[in-house]
Amino acid sequence: MLAGFDHDEHADLRAVSVHRGGRRVASRTYNGARADELHDVRSAGKSITSLLAGAAFDRGMLRDPTDPVQRYLPASRGSAFAEVPLRDLLDMRSGVDAFDEDPASPGHEDRMDAAPDPVAFAWSVPRATAPGLHYRYNSLAAYVAGLVVQQACGQDLEAFARDTLFAPLGITRWHWARDAAGNVKGQGNLSLAVDDMLRIGCLLLDGGKHGDTRVIGRDWIDRTLQPAVDIGDADPYASHYGLYWYHATHAARGGPVRVNFASGNGGNKIYVVPALDLVIAITSRAYGRGYGQRRSQAILQALLAVA
Secondary structure, rough: OOHOOOOOOOOOOEEEEEOOEEEEEEEEEEEOOOOOEOOOOOOOHHHHHHHHHHHHHHOOOEEEEEEEEHOOEEEHOOOOOOEEEEEHHHOOOOEEEOOOOOOOOOOOHHHHHOOHHHHHHHHHHHHHOOOOOOOOOOOHHHHHHHHHHHHOOOOOOHHHHHHHHHHHOOOOOOEEEEEEOOOEOOOEEEOOOOOOOHHHHHHHHOEEEOOEOOOOHHHHHHHHOOOOOOOOOOOOOEEEEOOEEEEOOOOOOOOEEEEEEEOOOOOOOEEEEEEEEEEEEEOOOOOHHHHHHHHHHHHHHHHHHHO
């Protein structure tokens, strides 16, 4: 099945890797890619930031999902983010006037990326609604979430990721881009090899454990796998969202199955299908191209048809 994408009309698919039944069962590279190449998974990095928030909660560094942002970032006081509960920040319901699908939005990701001081930019974005009312996808929320985790753990976010997530999973190579202020971009731009993306998906599949090692608390993983916010009217590929992970239902050979996934621009995916003991990682360079997302969903559906 994977070989069927060798001659896809768009020469920007990079790799697909599939894990089932405790082992990798299939993998393929495309268009000259190497299996071990580091690949920018774009906004799928948000899902990693959420796992790091879970690690911080496990350690008591973050205390309560209802805590407001200002408890951990006093500099946010007076801003639209100050009173936003962490749970709403992680569910894209901050109420801050930021929406990445509207270039005119005051908190649009391109404006944040262009800001000489992205932190000051974050505190300058106004409120649109009260927190918890509406889902609005935006990179600004995940950037602030990364700052919260970094402040709470008293450690650079990348170093915290290395110690609490990457090292326990055996991930030794990655690159995480930083902003103009030197902060790790919790909103994305994390580069990983496709099989290391697979390891992250397997972490969810195995309830937060890697072998005999507890990496992320079971409670956080269970919450990650549960749909929290209905986004069916706003997203053609997902029905629900929560903790920076998406949720959808797809047809499989044995009937409908629930799929949890991390998603990045261009078709970069980590699909987790608990009912089938299945994880699929896809890397793609179709950045800014709608067909990238459609192609990755087609790969998922083709695999589900034979799983």
